[in-house]
Amino acid sequence: MEPDSHTVFSRTKRKSDLTVILRKSWYHLRLSVRHPTRVPTWDAIVLTAASPEQARLYDWQLKRAKRMGRIAPSTITLAVPDPDGQRIGSGAATLNAIHALAQHMEQVVDGDGDGVVTLLGKNHILLLHAGGDSKRVPWANPMGKVFLPLPFLAADNPDGPVPLLFDHILAIASCARQAFKDEGGIFTMTGDVLPCFDASTLILPPDASTIITVPITLDIAANHGVIVASKAEILEESYTVSLVDNLLQKPSVDELVQNQAILDDGRALLDTGIIAVRGTAWGQLVKLACSCQPLISELLKSKKEASN
Numbered sequence: 001m002e003p004d005s006h007t008v009f010s011r012t013k014r015k016s017d018l019t020v021i022l023r024k025s026w027y028h029l030r031l032s033v034r035h036p037t038r039v040p041t042w043d044a045i046v047l048t049a050a051s052p053e054q055a056r057l058y059d060w061q062l063k064r065a066k067r068m069g070r071i072a073p074s075t076i077t078l079a080v081p082d083p084d085g086q087r088i089g090s091g092a093a094t095l096n097a098i099h100a101l102a103q104h105m106e107q108v109v110d111g112d113g114d115g116v117v118t119l120l121g122k123n124h125i126l127l128l129h130a131g132g133d134s135k136r137v138p139w140a141n142p143m144g145k146v147f148l149p150l151p152f153l154a155a156d157n158p159d160g161p162v163p164l165l166f167d168h169i170l171a172i173a174s175c176a177r178q179a180f181k182d183e184g185g186i187f188t189m190t191g192d193v194l195p196c197f198d199a200s201t202l203i204l205p206p207d208a209s210t211i212i213t214v215p216i217t218l219d220i221a222a223n224h225g226v227i228v229a230s231k232a233e234i235l236e237e238s239y240t241v242s243l244v245d246n247l248l249q250k251p252s253v254d255e256l257v258q259n260q261a262i263l264d265d266g267r268a269l270l271d272t273g274i275i276a277v278r279g280t281a282w283g284q285l286v287k288l289a290c291s292c293q294p295l296i297s298e299l300l301k302s303k304k305e306a307s308n
Contacts (some may be wrong), residue, residue: 018196019153021196021197021198022152022153022168022171022172022196023153023156024175024198024200025168025171025172025174025175025198025199026153026156026171028171028174028175028200029070029170029171029174030069032072032174032177033069033070033071033072034069036072036074040124040177040178041072041074041075041174041177042072042075042124042125042126042173042174042177042187043074043075043076043123043124043125044075044076044077044078044101044105044123044124044125044126045062045071045075045076045077045078045125045126045127045128045170046077046078046079046080046097046098046100046101046125046126046127046128047062047078047079047080047127047128047130047131047146047191048079048080048081048082048093048094048096048097048127048128048129048130048131049079049080049081049082049130049131049144050081050082050085050087050131050144051081051082051085051131052081052085054079054081054131054144055079055080055081056079057143057144058079058130058144058147059077059078059079061147061166062077062078062079063077065077065166065167065170068161070167070170071170076101076104076105078097078100078101078104080093080096080097080100080101081131082096082131083096083296083300084300086300086303087305088296088299088300088305088306089299089304089305089306089307090129090273090307091306091307092292092295092296092299092305092306093129093131094127094129094188094289095288095289095292095295095296096289096292096296097127098120098125098127098186098285098286098289098290099289099290099292099293101120101125102116102117102120102286102289102290105119105120117286117287117290120184120286121184121282121283121286122184123184124177124180124184124185124186124187125185125186125187126173126186126187126189127186127187127188127189128146128166128169128188128189128190128191129188129189129190129191129273130144130145130146130190130191130192131144131191144191145165145191145192146164146165146166146169146191146192147164147165147166148164148165149162149163149164149165150162150163150164150165150167150168150194151163152168165191165192165194166191168194169189169191169194172194172195172196172197172199173187173189173199174199175198175199175200175202176199176200176202176276178200179199179202179203179204179276180204180276180278183206183207183278183279183282184278184279184282184283185204185276185277185278185279185282186276186277186282186285187274187275187276188273188274188275188276188277189273189274190273190274193272193273195212195272195274202276204276204278205241205278206278206279207278207279207280207281208277208278208279208281209275209276209277209278209281209285210241210275210276210277210278211227211244211271211272211274211275212272212274212275212276213227213229213269213270213271213272214269214270214272215263215265215267215268215269215270216267216268216269216270217266217267218253218256218262218266218267218268220270221251221256221261221267221268221270222250222251222252222253223250224250224270224271225247225248225249225250225270225271225273226247226248226249226251226256226261226268226269226270226271227244227246227247227248227261227269227270227271228244228245228246228247228248228259228260228261228269229242229243229244229245229269230242230243230244230245231260246259246261247271248261256268
């Protein structure tokens with residue numbers, strides 16, 4: 001993570017009514033699509049894909065979501081495959097996706113590169129990493145896990161199509177848009193998990209990159225990424241902001257202890273894959289992405305990956 005990255009984790013009650021949260025998120029999504037001037041929505045929604053073939057399928061799904069009123073007509077949608085169909089890691093895929101969006105916007109607005117960088121720095125982007133393989137559900141690989149049916153709340157509209165995981169993610173993410181306020185930025189999520197939280201309560205530090213975490217037990221931490229937060233904290237009523245000291249991948253208990261990753265209550269902070277970059281930090285990321293092709297080429301040659 002960048003030196004100025006922060007971690008934000010909730011201290012709200014664990015037994016929140018997930019149904020209430022999802023219904024509230026869906027209501028907010030519909031408002032943002034119908035009245036984007038009153039309820040701000042995303043300027044662009046970008047999905048990463050594993051291959052050009054998968055990207056074409058994702059493009060079809062994005063157009064479908066617009067027809068169904070789940071994405072505003074004014075929102076730019078784009079599916080970006082990993083170059084040459086080779087996995088380059090989530091970090092490099094993020095840079096590649098932002099670069100592809102900048103190129104797309106340059107064609108749309110018929111502008112020069114510097115103008116597009118400035119414009120993109122003022123925009124609000126939702127990025128979903130949706131190109132991963134599904135080992136547990138291999139038949140879902142062609143369509144992508146993000147477009148699997150998830151019939152939660154389907155009874156609310158019995159005559160409509162069964163909601164997809166993608167639809168629910170759009171609903172949750174729609175509430176996070178207001179956290180950016182007047183600063184441009186990007187909100188990055190994974191396409192294989194539905195994070196059920198009230199994103200309307202999200203508070204983002206200005207001009208910084210932020211990773212959203214959640215406390216988990218150590219047995220779960222052993223199979224996931226874990227954030228090591230600085231001991232210096234900014235405490236508020238329902239959340240805590242700390243600088244990120246380290247990121248551990250599938251750590252053992254000994255590694256957690258050695259890296260001081262265990263909280264006072266015996267848990268650790270899960271890397272949820274939800275990252276927000278706002279203001280000045282977003283502008284710097286856009287500039288980096290627009291000059292990232294040599295880095296991408298080097299990763300392709302070395303067959304290495306760069307993660308967030």
